[in-house]
Amino acid sequence: MKPAKPTHGGAREGAGRKTSDGAKGVVPVNITLTPEEREKLKALGGSAWVRAQLRGA
Numbered sequence: 001m002k003p004a005k006p007t008h009g010g011a012r013e014g015a016g017r018k019t020s021d022g023a024k025g026v027v028p029v030n031i032t033l034t035p036e037e038r039e040k041l042k043a044l045g046g047s048a049w050v051r052a053q054l055r056g057a
Contacts, residue, residue: 019047019048020046020047020048021048021051021052023048023051026047
């Protein structure tokens, strides 16, 4: 007899954390900052601000 398929868990479409600015198809990138730089980046808007700066470059 075949084992039953699980009925819960696993990857699902639309699951997971959404970006704050609704960006699609994003990939994670790590950078090294001082604690002061991290606070400044957070105050400026974080990853949404970085994406806006790259689009305007």
